Amino acid sequence: MLRNSIRVLLQVEKNVHTRQNSNIAFIGLGQMGARMVNNLIKNGEKPKVYDVVPEAAKSLKGAIPCSSLEEVVDGSKIVITMLPNGKIVKDTILGEQGILKRVAKNSLVLDCSTIGPQVAQEVFNAAQESNVRFLDAPVSGGVVGAQAGTLCFMVGGAKKDCDEVEPILLHMGKKVLHCGKPGAGQITKLCNNLILGVTMIGTAEAMNLGVKLGIDPKLLTDVVNISTGRSWSSDTYNPVPGVMENVPSANNYEGGFSVELIAKDLGLAGDAALGINAPIPLAAMSHQLFRTMITYGLAKKDFSVIYKYLEGAKVQ
Amino acid sequence: MLRNSIRVLLQVEKNVHTRQNSNIAFIGLGQMGARMVNNLIKNGEKPKVYDVVPEAAKSLKGAIPCSSLEEVVDGSKIVITMLPNGKIVKDTILGEQGILKRVAKNSLVLDCSTIGPQVAQEVFNAAQESNVRFLDAPVSGGVVGAQAGTLCFMVGGAKKDCDEVEPILLHMGKKVLHCGKPGAGQITKLCNNLILGVTMIGTAEAMNLGVKLGIDPKLLTDVVNISTGRSWSSDTYNPVPGVMENVPSANNYEGGFSVELIAKDLGLAGDAALGINAPIPLAAMSHQLFRTMITYGLAKKDFSVIYKYLEGAKVQ
C-alpha cells in the first residue's frame, strides 16, 4: 500500500517534471510513429504526441497526448513528424494551421516521412523563411526496425542540426547518417529502395526459374549467397517460402515492407529521376510490376510476394 | 649442388611418371582454359592439351601439347572442355570426329563452358548412350578467378562422378558445388548471373540518380552497403569510378566480365525460361539493355559500364 503510494507520487512528480521540460513533439502515430515514440519513452523522453486519430495519442503510455497541432507544437523545441505522404507533410507543416505558423523561432522540425527530395526541399525553404530549422530524415528498417529501435536515419540539411538531434534519433534507431544538403536524406533513401525493389524482383525471377527447372531453392540460395548474385534480398530476406525463417516469405508474406510502399517509393524515385533525365529502366519496370500486383490484390503483402506472383500462384 | 641435382632428378622422375600416367585431357585454351591448365600444372598435373589454335597448346609450359582431338583424348580418363558456346561444345563432343567417338568407355567428360541446360542435357544423353560419364560444370569467378585458382564449379550430373573429379577441380578452384541432375550446374550458373545482371543495372541506376542529384557516390555506397540495397554489385564490384580500387570501374571498365558475356548468359537464361514459361521481366529488359550497349560499341567493356551508359557518357 505504502509502496503503491510512493510509486504514484514518484510517477506524478516525474510527469510534472517532464511536462515542464519536455520539448519533443511527435506527430503521426501510425505503424511506424507509435513504435518510435515508445522507444523515445523507453529511453527516458516524455514526448508530446499528436495524431489525427485521437485514440492513437491516448494509447501511448508515458507520452503526453495532445488534441491539436497547436497544442503539441506549443513550447516544443524539436518537432518530429512521421506521416504517410508528401501532401500530408505539406499540409501539416506548411498549412494555414500548420507547424511553421506555431513553432518558436529556431526550433528544429525533423520529418521522418518518405516524401521525395522535391517536397523536402520545398518544406526546407519555407521553414528557412520562417526562421525554423528543418531536416529531412527518412528511415530504413520498417516496422520491425521501428519496434526494435534499430532504424537507420538518412538525414539531409545542416550538419550541425543533424549532430544536435542525433542523440534523440539514437533513442529510436542505431544509425544516423548525414547525407548532405536539404533533400539528401530523401534522395539516399530512394536510391537504396530503388536498388532494393529491382534486386528483389531479379532474385525472385532467378529463384522461380531455378525451382521450376528442378533446383532445390535452399541449394540455389546457398550458391548465390557465396557468388556474384548475393544481396540482402537473397541472404537476409529470401523470397522463397521454406528457405529462411523469420522473414515474410515464411509467414505467407505477412508483415514486412508492403507492395504498396515499395511501389510508392519507386514512384517517388521516378519523379526524382524525371527532373534530371536520369534513365531508370529497371526501376520503372519494377514500379509497373508492383503496381500490377496491387491491381491483383497484393497491395498489403510483403513485397517479396513477387516470387509468388511470378510463379502464377494465388496468394490469399 | 647436390641438392639441385636431387631436385632435378626428382623433377625428371616426376615428369616421366606423370607423362606415363597423365590421364587428363584439356580442350579449349582461351582466356579461361589456359589459366585453368596452368593451375593444374602448378598442382602437379601434366595434362594433355588441345586447341583449334595450335600455338595455344604449345605455349603452355608443363602441359603436353596435342595437335588433334583424337590425340588429346587418346588414353585420357578425364576430359575437360572449356569452350565459347553450346554449338562448339556439341561439335567437339558429339561431332563425327568428336570426343564421344574417341574416348574410352566409362571415361568422364566434364564441360566447364556456359551452354545452358538444354544443350548440357542433350550432351549428357548422348554420352550415356556411348557409356561415357558426363558432368556439366560451368564456373564463376571469371578470368581473375581462373588466374588465381579460385573458381567456383557448379556441377550437374551424378554425385559420385562429381566427388571423383572434385580433387582435380580444386586444383583450379576453391569450391565444387553439386547442384543436382544433368544440366543443374548450368541452371544454377544462369540463375546466379541473371540476378547479377539485374542487380548491377539496378545499382547503376540508383548510383547515377543519386550522383546527378548531388549525393557523393562513396557516401551513397556506404549507406547502401549497410542497408537493404546491399549486394555484391555495390559492396564488391561498385560500378562508379572512384568508389573502389581494383575493380573494372577504376580502370576504364577494362578486364572483368564483358558486356557480351553477360548478354550471352542472359540470352541463355531467356531460352531456359522460355521452355517452362517462367516470366523474367527484368532479366529480359536487362538483356535488351546490354544488347543495346553492344550496338553502341561496348561489347568488350566490363558490364559495370552500364553506369556510364546510363550517364550518357562516351566510353572509349
Added chain:
Amino acid sequence: MLRNSIRVLLQVEKNVHTRQNSNIAFIGLGQMGARMVNNLIKNGEKPKVYDVVPEAAKSLKGAIPCSSLEEVVDGSKIVITMLPNGKIVKDTILGEQGILKRVAKNSLVLDCSTIGPQVAQEVFNAAQESNVRFLDAPVSGGVVGAQAGTLCFMVGGAKKDCDEVEPILLHMGKKVLHCGKPGAGQITKLCNNLILGVTMIGTAEAMNLGVKLGIDPKLLTDVVNISTGRSWSSDTYNPVPGVMENVPSANNYEGGFSVELIAKDLGLAGDAALGINAPIPLAAMSHQLFRTMITYGLAKKDFSVIYKYLEGAKVQ
C-alpha cells in the same frame, strides 16, 4: 443457255483433269491446315492430305486421305506443310523418313508454318542439297482468314518458284507477297507480329487508363482512330468489350489469335534479333507480359485479353 452448258462442261472437264493430275500434297491438318485444304478443294483441287492424327485426313471431303508421309508425298510435285513449330517441320522435312527422302527431284516444298528464319534457311539448304525447291511461306489472317480464304502469304525463296505456286496459294488466300531470299517470309511475318504484339499492349494500356479515368471507350476509340494513335489494334480489333462487334473482345476473348501464339512469335522474333544484336526492348517486354499471362491461365484466350489482364479482372 448454251453459254451455261459450256461453262458447266468446262468446269466438269477442269475437275476431271485436276482429279487425275492432282499433284498437291498437304501435310498438317490442324485448325489452319484443314481450313486451307477445304479452300483448295472448293477451288477445284484434289489434294492428297496427311496428318499424324489419322481422323483429320479422313474427315476432309474431297481430299485424298493418306496414312503416311511416304504415301502423301509419293507422286506429288507440290508439297505444302502447315505445322505447329520448327522442330516438327524439321522432323517432317529433314527426318530420316522425311519429305526430302521421298519427294521427286525438282519438286517444290512450301512450308506455311511460322518457324523463324534460321530454321527456314536450314531447311532450304538441306532441300537444295537434295535438288528440291523450297519456299518459306508463313501466313497472316489466322483461323478466320484460313476459313474465308483470305490469308496473306509472305514468301521467301526464289521469285520464280513463288510465281509458279502463286495460283495455288490464291485458292487459299488473297495475297502472295514475295519478300526476298530464303527465310524472308519468316522474317517479314515476325516483324509484322512484333509490331502487332507491342501495339496491342500499348493500345490496351491507353484504353484501360482512359476508361479508369472516366472516358467512354467508344469515344476514346473514335478519337484515337482519327489521330496518331490509330492502328489495326484500335480500328479493327479493339480490345475493349463493347466497342466493336465481331471481334474476340466482344466474345469473352474466344477465338482469334491466342496469347500462346503471339508469345511464340515474339519468342521467335527474339531469337532472330539475338543473332544480329538488334535491340527489341518493347517486344521483349511484350513477350514477358504474354508469358506472364500464360502463367495466369490465359494461354488460349485471344491476345487482346491483355486489356482484361491490365484491368486486374478475372477472365474465365
Added chain:
Amino acid sequence: MLRNSIRVLLQVEKNVHTRQNSNIAFIGLGQMGARMVNNLIKNGEKPKVYDVVPEAAKSLKGAIPCSSLEEVVDGSKIVITMLPNGKIVKDTILGEQGILKRVAKNSLVLDCSTIGPQVAQEVFNAAQESNVRFLDAPVSGGVVGAQAGTLCFMVGGAKKDCDEVEPILLHMGKKVLHCGKPGAGQITKLCNNLILGVTMIGTAEAMNLGVKLGIDPKLLTDVVNISTGRSWSSDTYNPVPGVMENVPSANNYEGGFSVELIAKDLGLAGDAALGINAPIPLAAMSHQLFRTMITYGLAKKDFSVIYKYLEGAKVQ
C-alpha cells in the same frame, strides 16, 4: 505628309474600333501559338495577343499586341492559352497577377497546353470559384497542323461551353471533340500519345530487325501496312529514311514531334496512371527509352529517330 497623317488616323481609328470589339485574347505565342493566331487572323478575327517575349506579340501582323497579362485579358470574353507546361499554366491563370484575377465574370478561358488531367481539374475548380468558365482543350497535329489550321481539339468541360467556342476553334483546326468532364481533353490526348509512343518504338524495332536481316524497308512497310501491324507510325510517319517523303525521317529527323515532347507526354501519362494504379508497362519503358535518348543528345529530334537509336547510329 497628308498621306501619313491619314494613315495614322485610320490606324488609330482601326485600333480603337477593334479594341472595342475584339473579345479574343491569346496568350503564349511560341511555335504553336503564333501559328494558331495567324489562322485566327486569316479567318477574320483580330485577337489581342501576349507573350512573355514582347517581340513575339509585335511580329504578328493583324493582331493587337499587348504588353501585359492585364492588358490582354482586359475586356476579353474568350481567353485562349497555349503554354509549355502545367506550372506555367498555373502561374498564368491562377497566379497573383493571373487571368482569374483580371477576367470578367462568366468569361471563358480555354487552355490548349498539354498539362495532364490533375492540373486541368485544379484550374477548372479555381475558375469555377471565380465564376469563370474553363475548358481544357489540348491539340493534336503539332506544328504542321497548327500551320495548316488542321489541328484536332480534345475538349474537357461543359458541353455547351465547348459548343459555344467551337466556331472559333475551327478557325485553327478541323476537328473539335468534346471528350467529357473537366480534364477529359487532357486524358484523351495523353491516351492517344501513349499509344503513339509505344507503337512508334515497336514499329522501329521491327523495321530495324527486318532491315538488319536483309528485308527491303519499303517492302516490309508495304506488307505491314496491309497487315495487322499497320498503324499511323508505319503508314503515315514511317521512321525509316527513304521509305516516305515529307516526313521527319526523310529530313534527318528535323521538325515534327520532338523526343522531349513525347517524353513529356509519357511522363504526364505516367502521373495520371499512378493515381489510379493503372499498369502501363510498355509506356513506362517507352518513357525510359525516350529519356535515355535525351541523355544521348537527341532531345530536339523528331521522336521517330528511335529507329536510328536502335540501329546504334550516330545522329547529328
